[in-house]
Amino acid sequence: xxxxxxxxxxxxxxxxxxxxxxxxxxxxxxxxxxxxxxxxxxxxxxxxxxxxxxxxxxxxxxxxxxxxxxxxxxxxxxxxxxxxxxxxxxxxxxxxxxxxxxxxxxxxxxxxxxxxxxxxxxxxxxxxxxxxxxxxxxxxxxxxxxxxxxxxxxxxxxxxxxxxxxxxxxxxxxxxxxxxxxxxxxxxxxxxxxxxxxxxxxxxxxxxxxxxxxxxxxxxxxxxxxxxxxxxxxxxxxxxxxxxxxxxxxxxxxxxxxxxxxxxxxxxxxxxxxxxxxxxxxxxxxxxxxxxxxxxxxxxxxxxxxxxxxxxxxxxxxxxxxxxxxxxxxxxxxxxxxxxxxxxxxxxxxxxxxxxxxxxxxxxxxxxxxxxxxxxxxxxxxxxxxxxxxxxxxxxxxxxxxxxxxxx
Amino acid sequence: xxxxxxxxxxxxxxxxxxxxxxxxxxxxxxxxxxxxxxxxxxxxxxxxxxxxxxxxxxxxxxxxxxxxxxxxxxxxxxxxxxxxxxxxxxxxxxxxxxxxxxxxxxxxxxxxxxxxxxxxxxxxxxxxxxxxxxxxxxxxxxxxxxxxxxxxxxxxxxxxxxxxxxxxxxxxxxxxxxxxxxxxxx
Amino acid sequence: xxxxxxxxxxxxxxxxxxxxxxxxxxxxxxxxxxxxxxxxxxxxxxxxxxxxxxxxxxxxxxxxxxxxxxxxxxxxxxxxxxxxxxxxxxxxxxxxxxxxxxxxxxxxxxxxxxxxxxxxxxxxxxxxxxxxxxxxxxxxxxxxxxxxxxxxxxxxxxxxxxxxxxxxxxxxxxxxxxxxxxxxxxxxxxxxxxxxxxxxxxxxxxxxxxxxxxxxxxxxxxxxxxxxxxxxxxxxxxxxxxxxxxxxxxxxxxxxxxxxxxxxxxxxxxxxxxxxxxxxxxxxxxxxxxxxxxxxxxxxxxxxxxxxxxxxxxxxxxxxxxxxxxxxxxxxxxxxxxxxxxxxxxxxxxxxxxxxx
Numbered sequence: 001x002x003x004x005x006x007x008x009x010x011x012x013x014x015x016x017x018x019x020x021x022x023x024x025x026x027x028x029x030x031x032x033x034x035x036x037x038x039x040x041x042x043x044x045x046x047x048x049x050x051x052x053x054x055x056x057x058x059x060x061x062x063x064x065x066x067x068x069x070x071x072x073x074x075x076x077x078x079x080x081x082x083x084x085x086x087x088x089x090x091x092x093x094x095x096x097x098x099x100x101x102x103x104x105x106x107x108x109x110x111x112x113x114x115x116x117x118x119x120x121x122x123x124x125x126x127x128x129x130x131x132x133x134x135x136x137x138x139x140x141x142x143x144x145x146x147x148x149x150x151x152x153x154x155x156x157x158x159x160x161x162x163x164x165x166x167x168x169x170x171x172x173x174x175x176x177x178x179x180x181x182x183x184x185x186x187x188x189x190x191x192x193x194x195x196x197x198x199x200x201x202x203x204x205x206x207x208x209x210x211x212x213x214x215x216x217x218x219x220x221x222x223x224x225x226x227x228x229x230x231x232x233x234x235x236x237x238x239x240x241x242x243x244x245x246x247x248x249x250x251x252x253x254x255x256x257x258x259x260x261x262x263x264x265x266x267x268x269x270x271x272x273x274x275x276x277x278x279x280x281x282x283x284x285x286x287x288x289x290x291x292x293x294x295x296x297x298x299x300x301x302x303x304x305x306x307x308x309x310x311x312x313x314x315x316x317x318x319x320x321x322x323x324x325x326x327x328x329x330x331x332x333x334x335x336x337x338x339x340x341x342x343x344x345x346x347x348x349x350x351x352x353x354x355x356x357x358x359x360x361x362x363x364x365x366x367x368x369x370x371x372x373x374x375x376x377x378x379x380x381x382x383x384x385x386x387x388x389x390x391x392x393x394x395x396x397x398x399x400x401x402x403x404x405x406x407x408x
Numbered sequence: 409x410x411x412x413x414x415x416x417x418x419x420x421x422x423x424x425x426x427x428x429x430x431x432x433x434x435x436x437x438x439x440x441x442x443x444x445x446x447x448x449x450x451x452x453x454x455x456x457x458x459x460x461x462x463x464x465x466x467x468x469x470x471x472x473x474x475x476x477x478x479x480x481x482x483x484x485x486x487x488x489x490x491x492x493x494x495x496x497x498x499x500x501x502x503x504x505x506x507x508x509x510x511x512x513x514x515x516x517x518x519x520x521x522x523x524x525x526x527x528x529x530x531x532x533x534x535x536x537x538x539x540x541x542x543x544x545x546x547x548x549x550x551x552x553x554x555x556x557x558x559x560x561x562x563x564x565x566x567x568x569x570x571x572x573x574x575x576x577x578x579x580x581x582x583x584x585x586x587x588x589x590x591x592x593x594x
Numbered sequence: 595x596x597x598x599x600x601x602x603x604x605x606x607x608x609x610x611x612x613x614x615x616x617x618x619x620x621x622x623x624x625x626x627x628x629x630x631x632x633x634x635x636x637x638x639x640x641x642x643x644x645x646x647x648x649x650x651x652x653x654x655x656x657x658x659x660x661x662x663x664x665x666x667x668x669x670x671x672x673x674x675x676x677x678x679x680x681x682x683x684x685x686x687x688x689x690x691x692x693x694x695x696x697x698x699x700x701x702x703x704x705x706x707x708x709x710x711x712x713x714x715x716x717x718x719x720x721x722x723x724x725x726x727x728x729x730x731x732x733x734x735x736x737x738x739x740x741x742x743x744x745x746x747x748x749x750x751x752x753x754x755x756x757x758x759x760x761x762x763x764x765x766x767x768x769x770x771x772x773x774x775x776x777x778x779x780x781x782x783x784x785x786x787x788x789x790x791x792x793x794x795x796x797x798x799x800x801x802x803x804x805x806x807x808x809x810x811x812x813x814x815x816x817x818x819x820x821x822x823x824x825x826x827x828x829x830x831x832x833x834x835x836x837x838x839x840x841x842x843x844x845x846x847x848x849x850x851x852x853x854x855x856x857x858x859x860x861x862x863x864x865x866x867x868x869x870x871x872x873x874x875x876x877x878x879x880x881x882x883x884x885x886x887x888x889x890x891x892x893x894x895x896x897x898x899x900x901x902x903x904x905x906x907x908x909x910x911x912x913x914x915x916x917x918x919x920x921x922x923x924x925x926x927x928x929x930x931x932x933x934x935x936x937x938x939x940x941x942x943x944x945x946x947x948x949x950x951x
Contacts, residue, residue, distance in 0.1 A: 025746060027746045027747070027750075033836065034836060049750070049921060049922070058555065058556065059554075059555060059556035059557060059558070062556045062557070064565065064572075066541075066566060067565055067566055067570075067572055068572070070568075071572050102446055103446070105446060136917070139917040139918060140824055140825065140827075140916070140917040140918030141915075141916070141917040142636070142640065142914055143636075143639050143640050143914050143915065146640035146641065146642065147640070147641065150641055206915075207917070210916070210917065212825060212916055212917045212918070212919060213917045215919070215920070215923055216917060216918075216919075216920055216923075227529070229474040229475055229502075230474075230528050230529040230530065231528075231529045231530050232475055232476055232477065232528065232529075232530030234475070234477075243502065245502055250502075250505060251505075251507070339445045339446065340445065340448075340450075340482075341445065341446050341448055342448055342478075342498055342507070342509060344477075344507075351477065353477060353478055353498065355478060355480065355496065355498070357482055359486075359487050363486075365482065365484070365486065365487060366480075366482045366483075368478070368480050370477060370478040370498070374533060374534070374537075375530050375533075378529075378530065378532065378533040379529070382529075388920060388921070388922060389750065390828065390920040390921055391920070407556060
């Protein structure tokens with residue numbers, strides 16, 4: 001093991017100067033472990049209960065997203081993006097579609113953008129609910145986890161109404177969305193959000209001021225601002241350190257500049273701050289959804305530009321342009337103009353950046369997704385060394401490592 | 409200085425020229441190309457100037473790119489372009505609210521480049537992934553080994569000449585040191 | 595008939611009958627039943643239904659059949675032993691906990707004595723010291739399991755278990771010193787009878803919880819830590835060390851650990867009832883002077899069972915409500931907060947007894 005951060009000073013007893021390095025125990029918090037959701041292997045060196053060295057090994061869920069994308073058409077990549085961050089799949093869908101739209105240089109119609117905001121924020125809420133629930137469960141508060149799962153079910157019913165699936169949503173298209181708002185969706189939305197707010201209040205009372213919980217997560221896994229920036233943190237992890245960087249505000253995209261929301265910021269960057277930042281982000285997302293639902297404009301949900309979407313069946317069988325467009329789209333796929341772009345959007349974990357390179361033909365040259373939790377897991381040894389074995393659990397939980405996003 | 413991509417609809421915002429001109433002034437001869445397709449500022453530099461340019465980008469107060477966002481590569485074999493590999497760095501500055509893409513071109517038979525892991529800590533794992541997927545060797549990296557693939561993997565998967573359905577040789581079951589044997593009480 | 599009564603009156607036979615009734619018909623069934631009720635009551639808090647599928651024919655009995663299913667499953671599972679495990683110690687480790695938990699019931703009275711016949715298996719003079727001795731034995735179970743399993747996670751769990759259990763025994767003893775001082779005896783029946791006194795005429799019974807409130811809290815905490823239930827289940831680990839000291843056990847041996855934990859739960863509840871809540875004495879029953887003896891006994895058994903069941907329920911709810919302590923926090927809590935509190939409790943009790951002697 002070469003790349004290991006070892007605290008050399010701990011292996012010598014300060015008073016007697018004896019070298020205790022022989023008593024360091026090496027243990028595998030291995031890939032198959034109840035707390036390693038998403039699968040990661042942490043090889044840990046322990047001195048009693050104290051962690052003196054750690055190395056993280058990833059790649060257990062690598063499925064070749066980027067290679068597969070190069071062998072597909074541009075539109076066929078959208079289902080692959082569902083499976084990247086599989087607890088907030090709509091955010092990945094939206095990120096990829098907006099990236100291709102940037103490549104084309106077009107924009108989706110306003111109704112589509114507002115609907116994307118609503119679905120994206122619902123996805124963000126489900127991501128945070130899963131993360132916080134998992135952290136609480138592993139610290140021992142099982143009830144909190146199950147109440148959050150119940151709340152998550154309400155949201156997944158909404159996602160299913162809109163897209164037809166709970167996880168493999170495959171909903172956005174280039175220049176708009178596949179489906180428009182179903183009837184009664186907005187009233188269902190306000191019902192479910194009301195229930196979600198109830199669950200949030202209950203869970204807040206249960207855990208946020210609970211002394212045992214605070215003792216477990218306060219001052220655990222803290223990271224300084226400079227280290228966080230150097231490690232490339234984005235998203236809730238960076239905001240918990242005190243830096244208010246949110247892509248929705250900094251590089252504003254879609255209709256976020258018309259919506260009013262705050263960015264919660266922590267101070268110390270420990271697990272408790274990350275927990276509080278995520279809880280507050282859930283509330284802010286609820287507010288965004290309500291504003292977007294109020295401002296929902298009428299209009300088309302898909303752009304009119306030719307060769308961006310399959311034409312209506314009556315056009316395909318009715319006139320020659322529809323027939324030709326349909327044929328070319330199916331046989332050759334989308335052909336964005338040559339160029340390269342990087343489109344940053346705010347995912348559940350941080351900045352999801354899609355870097356796309358096109359050469360003008362229908363085959364992608366490069367589809368790259370910048371994974372936010374790659375940086376977090378790279379920083380795991382730095383955050384964990386010096387703490388106890390039992391601290392691995394809250395630190396790893398607050399990192400919210402999603403295997404699909406980390407390994408692609 | 410050649411325009412890499414010419415499209416009718418890109419405007420060049422004034423800041424784009426500012427950063428590129430700053431780099432051209434500080435490092436004469438290092439900048440071999442630039443563009444800002446769809447508003448993304450991109451600068452192509454020489455391999456030899458990489459470390460000094462990156463250090464300038466991080467430390468100079470007019471740039472202060474605190475975050476290294478992404479480090480990846482593009483294999484341009486199928487576009488019939490040489491040099492074959494293009495290493496792409498994305499940076500983000502929080503103080504100036506600006507992004508930059510830096511590119512370095514490497515030939516196929518000489519795909520080595522200096523490592524910048526001492527400038528940003530995030531670069532460590534990203535360079536390992538680039539090595540794993542493309543076979544680019546980062547000189548000066550403390551521990552350049554595969555990260556997503558297993559150690560016995562042969563080849564570099566994201567290269568265009570690596571067929572997507574290539575079969576890898578089977579790996580023998582490794583003997584774990586304290587291998588447990590389960591059975592009746594021995 | 596006469597011969598039968600004479601045989602029963604032999605002390606040994608009497609003791610065996612009492613053991614059968616108290617242990618095999620009260621403690622062990624209740625412990626087993628609690629394995630199911632834990633899952634049902636936790637489901638109730640968590641807005642779920644809990645297990646209700648196991649059935650014979652179509653009879654599910656709201657999940658009762660799960661007890662049979664779990665038992666049969668444990669018996670039929672492969673009985674494994676890791677290579678390199680210390681054979682003898684590995685095999686005997688599960689039973690220490692079970693023995694200790696069951697032996698706790700030796701001195702617990704379920705109902706008041708009728709003439710010479712006591713509802714207690716044995717009423718030895720150092721009754722409570724016997725409890726301490728037996729719970730000290732249960733430490734061996736966890737430690738042996740952890741160290742003989744030839745597994746690092748089990749070793750961590752076993753080490754944590756030993757440190758935690760030994761530390762909390764100290765406060766357990768100190769918390770009970772107050773009880774000794776107030777009721778003046780270590781004989782369990784003496785303590786229970788002492789709680790039958792009343793203050794202010796016949797208004798408030800002198801239960802342990804009223805005479806020693808701080809002692810009650812400390813003793814309860816110490817016992818929850820002894821049985822390694824949440825929030826003190828760091829030795830069991832679950833999230834970081836997978837299952838702690840009983841990681842490498844499967845089948846019936848693992849079921850023995852589980853059973854030991856639940857029987858200990860019942861034991862803890864019974865102890866609390868006996869020492870702090872008046873045992874079997876129904877409050878204010880002495881006012882009804884013409885109550886027939888059989889009715890009094892039945893009411894006493896009901897009162898004892900109800901209180902025991904309540905404390906079982908309370909411990910189970912506690913597990914599903916509060917998060918777990920980290921191990922060093924458990925130790926810090928014990929030595930830095932509970933030990934001074936128990937000493938203060940001692941001094942205050944002594945002062946009050948002397949002042950109002």
